[in-house]
Amino acid sequence: MQLPLERLRHHIDGYNRLADDSNWNRFKSLHWNELNPSLLTEGQKNAVVFVTYVEDHLPGYFSEYQSLFPIETESMALSLHNRELFHFTVRWGLEEDRHAQALALYQYHAGIEPDRNRLEEKLIIENRKPFSIGFSQPVQVFTYTLLQEKATQLYYQSLSRVVKEPVLNRLLIYLTKDESRHFGFFSEMVDSFVESYGEKVLSLIEEVALNYKMPLHNTMEDYRRRAILMAREAPGYDRMLPQKVLMRQLKRLGERLPDLSEKIDDSISRMMDALRITTIEGVA
Template sequence: MDIEAQILPVEELVGAVDGFLAASPAARAWDVETAFDWSRADADRLTEGQRSAVRFVTLIEDHLPGYFEVYHRYFPVDDTVDRATFVHNRELYHFTVRWAWEEDTHARALSRYQDASGIAERDRLRAELAVEGQKPFDLPYDHPVQFFAYALVQEKATQMYYQHLRDVVDEPVLAGLLTRMAKDEARHFSFMADVVGRYLRVSGDAAVEPIRDVIANFRMPLSDTMRGYWRWALRIADVASYDHTEAYEHLIKVLDRAVDARTDRHDELVRFVQECRTMA
């Protein structure tokens, strides 16, 4: 399927991007250098499991160059696409650069926390992050709605995990950091949900099967490349009640709100997502 032929009308994408940026003014952003008193970070107040969770999410967040490259590859802003597609992709780029900046802030803040709190020495941490950071990342989709449906689930699952972890830690600096990151992830989810909803309203049943395929084959980032990922993921799930399929409930809400006249294929998709959540 030709991705260029399946993109949203540009006015629909502009509505989603403008809405996100209006809700995310730069004046409300936070930065690593001034948002926290890093001298108060103290890993001695964390359990071993909580330390492990911080290390795990740092690796996930630090893979940002790979995630960003996926959007550049599938939504290029150069002469490899026609003019109309370029205009669409250039509008999306306004979102992706803001999203990437915020995600990179998460990666830097988590690394700073590890160093300041005593979890990891900075040079050793850089080397550890590079091991995973140099591995490739891809989302092998052939319909543009799939990139947004995937990110919808991933961003919501990440938000929920940060909230769960915050609720069990007794360390104010880390709790504050997790709160900030969860709020960012919630806004990223809202953008993805808006775009997925617009695809369903514009494309109707044509968007159903691609979304179903995302859920049928869903894997969180790095699950196929990080050594020992599943064992580590299960360990951190015990620390803070982690289950990415919790996010499926929010996808169902997006599906239910997206269309006024539901079709058989739409209803089948909702049932399928519900079954995936129940089985998990």
């Protein structure tokens, strides 16, 4: 199942209009002369290291998208769809790569890892490991990425509230804004799939929500412990918030699509039970 070309183009054109007007430069926008590493806690330093790894897995993520949405197909309609999607993917990839390099530059300038070559070697170790989203249906791929973008947006937002070091605080705000736009795009895509295919995609979305894991969870050494420590550095961050946001999104869809409302409510109930979520109220 894929979105009609005109609908896909509408979402991608809208995203790129926003992206072209909301730029920041990884080399010029961060004022390194204002950096004060003494204001960082050890936990915050470790959090920066961890999220750098998460952002830097982009080559594998980008390759996965290229594999799942190839332009060289036997179907003209599919090739046109995938070429249109590439207009988004390449811009999105550029922005995510900016995140990874900006965080790496921060590590270098802040003295967290003062040897830049050694820093790149550490990152490439994770880059060389196999990566898979774990889903191949387009609506599932976009749902997976929706959850990841929301998770990183919420984490950066929460961490920025307690970080006193000015350059890192500014960087986290840049990252939060980018991830918010990325989430907005994938949110619109998932909405359009439900509007276009109705009940057929609900179980596919549900499967992703119930099995979602962040990238690197099964390849990075000591991932679980590091992820727990990272979360502690951002008061108020809840690892289940992305799923709650998705369910709230589906709930709003059900209110707009009365013919689907009962099926959507059933799907939300199953997700809440399986994830042991008691409420989705108040999720922004």
